[in-house]
Amino acid sequence: MSRKDPEFRDINSPEHTLDTALRPTRWNDYIGQDNIKRNLSILLQAAKERGDSPEHLLFYGPPGLGKTTLAHLISHELGCSIKITSGPAIEKVGDLASLLTNLNGGEILFIDEIHRLNKNIEEVLYPAMESGVLDIILGKGPSARTVQLELPHFTLVAATTRVASVSSPLRSRFSGGVFKLEFYQEQEIEKIVTRSAGLLETAIDEQAAREIAGRSRQTPRAANFLLKRCRDYAQVNKLPRLNRQCVEDTFSLLNIDGFGLSHTDRMILETIINKFNGGPVGVNTIAAALSEEYSTIEEFNEPYLLQVGLLERTPRGRIATPAAYQHLGVNGK
Numbered sequence: 001m002s003r004k005d006p007e008f009r010d011i012n013s014p015e016h017t018l019d020t021a022l023r024p025t026r027w028n029d030y031i032g033q034d035n036i037k038r039n040l041s042i043l044l045q046a047a048k049e050r051g052d053s054p055e056h057l058l059f060y061g062p063p064g065l066g067k068t069t070l071a072h073l074i075s076h077e078l079g080c081s082i083k084i085t086s087g088p089a090i091e092k093v094g095d096l097a098s099l100l101t102n103l104n105g106g107e108i109l110f111i112d113e114i115h116r117l118n119k120n121i122e123e124v125l126y127p128a129m130e131s132g133v134l135d136i137i138l139g140k141g142p143s144a145r146t147v148q149l150e151l152p153h154f155t156l157v158a159a160t161t162r163v164a165s166v167s168s169p170l171r172s173r174f175s176g177g178v179f180k181l182e183f184y185q186e187q188e189i190e191k192i193v194t195r196s197a198g199l200l201e202t203a204i205d206e207q208a209a210r211e212i213a214g215r216s217r218q219t220p221r222a223a224n225f226l227l228k229r230c231r232d233y234a235q236v237n238k239l240p241r242l243n244r245q246c247v248e249d250t251f252s253l254l255n256i257d258g259f260g261l262s263h264t265d266r267m268i269l270e271t272i273i274n275k276f277n278g279g280p281v282g283v284n285t286i287a288a289a290l291s292e293e294y295s296t297i298e299e300f301n302e303p304y305l306l307q308v309g310l311l312e313r314t315p316r317g318r319i320a321t322p323a324a325y326q327h328l329g330v331n332g333k
Contacts (some may be wrong), residue, residue: 020198020257021199021306022196022199022200022224023069023072024069024073025072025073025076026073026076027041027073027077027187029195029238030066030069030070031184031191031192031195031220032066032086032184032188032220033065033066033070033178033181033182033184035179036059036069036070036179039177039179040057040070040179040200043055043177044077044078044175045138047078047218048078053105053106053153053154053155054078054155054176055155055159055174055175055176055177056129056155056156056157056173056174056175056176056179056207057074057141057155057156057157057158057174057176057177057178057179058157058158058159058160058171058174058177058179059158059159059160059179059180059181059215060159060160060161060162060163060164060166060178060179060180060181061072061161061180061181061182061256062161062181062183062219062299062300062303062304063161063219063220063222063299063300064217064219065181065182065183065184065219065220066181066220067112067159067181068084068110068112068159070157070181071084071108071110071157071159071230074108074134074155074157075108075207076191077106078106079220080106080107080108081104081107081108082108082109082110082120082157083099083102083103083107083109083110083134083176084110084112085099085109085110085111085112086112086113086116087111087112087114087115087116087117088113088116090111090117090118090121091118091155092121093120093121093124093136095121096121096124096125097124097134097136100134100151100154101149101151103151103152103154104152105152105153105154106152106153106154107152107154107155108154108155108156109154109155109156110157110158110159110284111156111157111158111159111254112158112159113159113160113161114158114160114166114170115161115162115163115165115166116160116165117170119167121165122169122170125173126169126173127155128151129218130173132150132151132152132153133149133150133151134148134149134151135147135148135149136148149277155176156174156222158174161298161299163178163180164183169186183218183219183304183307184218184219184220185218186210186213186214186218187213188218189212189213189216189218189220189223190209190210190212190213192213192220192223193209193212193213193216193223193224194209194226195229196223196224196227197209197227197231197242200228200231202225202227202231202234202241202242203240203241203242204227204242205241205242205243205244205248205257206240207243207244208242208243208244208246208247210240210274211244211247211248211251212226212227212230212247214258214260215251215256215257215258215259215260216260217260217304218304218307222260224255226250226254227242229250229254230242230247230250231245233246233249233250234246242251259310259327260304261305261310261327264290264292264301265301265304265305266328267284267290268290268297268301268305268311269305269311269320269324269327269328270328270330271286271289271290271313272318272319272320272324273324273325273328273330274330275289278319278325279312279317279318279319279320280314280316280317280318280319280321281316281317281318282317282318283297283298283302285317285318286318302318308323309321309323310324310327311324
């Protein structure tokens, strides 16, 4: 795979996107996930003192919590490059072989959404992770033979939003640890918003930062998205700084309420309450009623609704909680 391939990116290549600019490049700038940072700090320091590559790592949790950022920070800490791909991008065994054989010693291979790897590709990945060898079968039928290639020492860092979909044999190969990223506290998100505003050279009031943090769905990615939209609104309206009124006007345009719920979030709750008498109802039925993909609801909308106590997931289906009725101003059953 060439360096021009979009699925083969070096951390030192000139990527000047705004999201990249906001991504922390030092441990001290990475806010939150303190337990994971402490564990990684010990693991990485021990590996550097031994002169070895760190063991393989798996991060899981809802989108936007910083899994990719952690992979980049690990590469910065080790002073090595990182090559990035994703589970769906590795379609054939040859794709994986190309990635692994192009690695230099000590490099990091980051695979996002690793749960979407083909099972046949997983079988090839096992010996690469455990023994540092790549088994390739040449030919077919009785004349087929296996060639074993030695691989340089590398660290596989993987991320997934659905850890239950990662097979047990693959999970067990992440000997460095399997780490769950938690939703952020509002105070942590407020610090992230303030830091990002400084990087964007945007003046922001304390109240404005707090408002953005309160509606960010407890995820840094959402907080940075909302901050950028508030900055755009202030720029177009020639406002000198982001204040509370500016933020509220922006959220009104984006149709985001005081709980951080989007229009789709509210439609999910309203559908459960009004069409299905509050539930229980299956996610496929909800998706069909809203003309949405069930995977979008399950992976993006549901985690936050569950986190803030507006939705319950039971064996029989989803149920709107009393807090959901109260938030929407609807009388309960």
